[in-house]
Amino acid sequence: AQKVTQAQTEISVVEKEDVTLDCVYETRDTTYYLFWYKQPPSGELVFLIRRNSFDEQNEISGRYSWNFQKSTSSFNFTITASQVVDSAVYFCALTLWNQGGKLIFGQGTELSVKP
Amino acid sequence: DAGVIQSPRHEVTEMGQEVTLRCKPISGHNSLFWYRQTMMRGLELLIYFNNNVPIDDSGMPEDRFSAKMPNASFSTLKIQPSEPRDSAVYFCASSPLATGENTEAFFGQGTRLTVV
Numbered sequence: 001a002q003k004v005t006q007a008q009t010e011i012s013v014v015e016k017e018d019v020t021l022d023c024v025y026e027t028r029d030t031t032y033y034l035f036w037y038k039q040p041p042s043g044e045l046v047f048l049i050r051r052n053s054f055d056e057q058n059e060i061s062g063r064y065s066w067n068f069q070k071s072t073s074s075f076n077f078t079i080t081a082s083q084v085v086d087s088a089v090y091f092c093a094l095t096l097w098n099q100g101g102k103l104i105f106g107q108g109t110e111l112s113v114k115p
Numbered sequence: 116d117a118g119v120i121q122s123p124r125h126e127v128t129e130m131g132q133e134v135t136l137r138c139k140p141i142s143g144h145n146s147l148f149w150y151r152q153t154m155m156r157g158l159e160l161l162i163y164f165n166n167n168v169p170i171d172d173s174g175m176p177e178d179r180f181s182a183k184m185p186n187a188s189f190s191t192l193k194i195q196p197s198e199p200r201d202s203a204v205y206f207c208a209s210s211p212l213a214t215g216e217n218t219e220a221f222f223g224q225g226t227r228l229t230v231v
Contacts, residue, residue, distance in 0.1 A: 035219060037222075042224075043204065043224060043225055043227075044222060044223075044224045044225065045206065045208075045222035045225075046222075047219045047220070047221065047222075050218065050219050091158065099171075101146055101148070101163070101210050101218070101220060102148060102160045102163050102171060103148075103150075103158075103160065103220065104160075105157055105158040105159075106157075107157045108157065108158075
């Protein structure tokens with residue numbers, strides 16, 4: 001069975017601090033996809049990134065960066081110089097190549113960025 | 116592109132009543148998913164369709180729940196009869212999924228259901 005664990009339930013930082021959200025996944029399959037979604041206070045789920053299991057290159061998009069390490073089954077998300085608008089719940093998710101895209105979500109990490 | 120459209124955004128109903136949630140996926144997307152979000156269980160998949168055909172409904176909690184996708188542009192999730200424990204946010208998502216491929220799912224804004 002597959003599982004996604006986000007051990008940090010809540011994180012609180014002050015604006016401009018860097019923050020890393022942890023994600024650990026479990027699967028025996030070799031072909032899978034990992035995702036991060038953001039859920040702001042308004043409630044919608046916003047796609048941030050998708051990574052396939054064969055691509056361990058780290059990715060940077062503006063203030064966001066992702067560190068994928070198969071050796072530790074982790075897909076961590078770092079926000080550099082956090083801003084108040086980053087306050088949201090962030091979800092890590094996993095799907096297998098043959099599961100039609102159905103996502104297994106972690107429990108989410110609520111990030112609060114204070115001014 | 117209007118994105119995935121769900122209606123209603125909020126629904127308050129009395130226990131025992133029938134509730135129907137609606138979803139219009141993004142045009143051209145051929146996979147549609149219904150998820151439920153609660154504090155206790157987080158985000159969980161209820162059912163998903165591919166090319167209007169239900170593929171996996173193992174997440175549907177019980178017979179009170181049913182979902183249909185009569186065409187590529189519309190899906191419903193029905194609860195009959197509703198119970199207070201059904202109170203949750205229900206999300207619909209779609210993706211331009213083709214067989215053997217994977218891509219990101221785009222979510223609607225959700226329907227917040229409260230059963231009193």
